[in-house]
Amino acid sequence: MSLNIIHIIYLFASVTFILGLKMLSNPKTARNGNIFAAVGMVAAILATIFLHEGEVNTIIYGLIFGAIALGTIVGWLTAKRVQMTKMPELVSLFNGMGGACAALIGLVEFHHNLDNSTNIAIILAGMIIGSVSFSGSIIAWAKLNGTLRNAIRLPKYNILNTIILIGLAVYSIFIVWTGTHSEAHLYGLFTAAIIYGILFVIPIGGADMPVVISLLNSFTGLAAAFGGFLYGNQVMLTGGILVGSAGTLLTLVMCEAMNRPLFNVIFGAFGDGDTTKSMGGASQGTVKEVGPSDLAVQMNYSNKILIVPGYGLAVAQAQHVIKELEQLLEDRGVEVAYAIHPVAGRMPGHMNVLLAESNVDYDKLKEMEDVNPEFSQTDLVLVVGANDVVNPAAKTDPTSPIYGMPILEVENSKHIVVNKRSMNAGYAGIQNELFFRDKTNMLFGDAKKVLTELVNELKALD
């Protein structure tokens, strides 16, 4: 009886996962979709515990509830306390925990399935993918929060990684084939998978991390699905495969928005050789600087201002100051809106979350396609910490590494002010000729600091 009920609950949970994901892809229903999926998850977990067949020792129930209670408290508090700008690395960290969970299941189940080579193959596959996802996510987390700043590239890292990957596959086949019971082999494979995860992520640059996290996200989904296959557990299978396939598609969609083929993200297309070559080209010329006080006056007399927020704004955590600036200008009768590039911020859509956090009206956030025709009627564009997404070379220079990437056409506006910390090139490692144009002024400094000065100057104008 209880076994039949469990299947009904698993079916219910699978449906909530599918509908939840569906609702998450629409701004209006997104929040409910998330809650919906969470309800299904709780149902699946409770059903697994209480509708289990066979005798179970009370100590085990105690341990399960203890672990769940502990995980809930830690997870809840961490998620509630984290700053909005630190969201991406937290997602990565949680993803790593899921991967580790899958890997541990594999380590335990190996011994229970020694006589069944099919099961051993499934267990090893789940364990390897889980381990790679775990160590890869931890590296991605460290990169995003700044612990690991630079991309570390071992010599010939692409070949090395491929060799390790093939090695992992061969090693697994060896274990399945020989039917070895050896723990040393199991843990050897586990360690190798962990190392592969580290080497897989470590050469990839910080700005590509969102794509990597999304990819590792689908890896963990796959690892969960292998667990489902092992136990004949439908909810793990549906949930895992659903995330695996949706996550893969999401990864590709993100790559498309950044105009970076997945292959280039993983194998690194912006090599050191290319950067120096393209750096030489347009970097001649002089830039004109502008100070906060002059800019304040200029903004005060503008009719329409568009703000282009970028990675630099997220890093400097300047989202609240920019809202204050918007408010001050609106009070003075200036029309202000935000032009959001699809990949602005530290993750696609991250900028929208950040600006929403500082109470910026949702209607003021304009997407690229809608805002591009508006630039020609704009008096002033304020670019805060963005570079490649406003680089005209993406449209005009076929030799540029970012050629073909959709950009915000800020060069069409009457005046451009760019806030950057220095003249350093953007993520793609190329110079931006926009900065050298006659109608462009540079406002150097940390986004938060400079914008605060600007706000003070505006207030002083009264």
Added chain:
Amino acid sequence: MNEIIEFFSQNKDMIFIVVLMVFVGVEVIGKVPAVLHTPLMSGANAIHGVVVVGAIIVMLNSEPTNYVSMILGFIAVFLGTLNVVGGFVVTDRMLEMFKKKK
């Protein structure tokens, strides 16, 4: 060859689920706007926390005297729960921001 066919027929229900779910996953998020990429990734992240169900099964099937299984299982349930709870709460916080309209 025979082994593959045998494997397929033994696990045909599972394989059906896998193949159909691949299409569902692709279909379900087909037209997501870029604005929602981050929350969607985070939501999907929470859903794969379903792996915790596997960790619970590991615990339920273990002997209380098998300390290695017990310890690894305990950690697995803890980490899996962290993934589920943290994932859903973080996603909710992100989406809460979108809702706040004046």
